Amino acid sequence: MSVDSGQAIGLRLARKDESALEDAYATYSSSLLAYLTRYVGRDEAEDVLQRTFLDVWRHAGRYDPKQRFSGWLFTIAHRRAVDALRARRHP
Numbered sequence: 077m078s079v080d081s082g083q084a085i086g087l088r089l090a091r092k093d094e095s096a097l098e099d100a101y102a103t104y105s106s107s108l109l110a111y112l113t114r115y116v117g118r119d120e121a122e123d124v125l126q127r128t129f130l131d132v133w134r135h136a137g138r139y140d141p142k143q144r145f146s147g148w149l150f151t152i153a154h155r156r157a158v159d160a161l162r163a164r165r166h167p
Contacts, residue, residue, distance in 0.1 A: 090137050
């Protein structure tokens with residue numbers, strides 16, 4: 077199995093390599109921020125992005141290298157965006 081750069085970052089994250097978190101942020105934060113902004117707006121997107129990367133770090137061991145790393149990241153971001161939208165409805 078060949079490993080793409082995203083998968084390589086995911087595998088390093090799963091080993092709790094802190095530099096992998098920095099690499100993931102550097103590589104994916106701008107596209108994730110744009111994605112999150114469409115859901116929650118500019119004001120809240122940065123906070124949701126930070127929660128996304130916190131979850132990425134906490135649950136790095138759950139990354140399955142058989143799936144695309146970017147897909148895993150965007151799934152987590154989507155869930156955090158949904159959480160933020162739900163919190164608006166239920167203060």
